[in-house]
Amino acid sequence: MPQRPEHTIDESKIYRTTITTNKGTIVMDLDPALAPKTVNNFVGLARLGYYDGLTWHRVVPGFVIQGGCPDGR
Template structure:
């Protein structure tokens, strides 16, 4: 369980699924440990489903220096 502390004192709790997305989870945990997300905005939150954020440019086109392949069917991964 990862707990994100927001500037307003609220928290977001999220659970990763390393059994089905090990590369994605490891990359996220690495960026968290490096402080990459500190002070950045999560611009899309769908309770019980997903969050999107982590763009240091704030325009939807920024990101970290890390580039990983999405772990989904169209990229050859078989997830439930």
């Protein structure tokens, strides 16, 4: 796992992310005012391509998707 990204987000901005899967698309708004460290980590890792190609281990329609280790474990 990469090191925690440096704090590079603008905390006054809402970040919108789109996750595209073979089961559909998920759009989320990330609000740094509510969780600045979490938003910074997610945005920073996404910018590094960390989430690209990750495997979804569990999909329950209408309930949850769970991803796993970047090594596919």
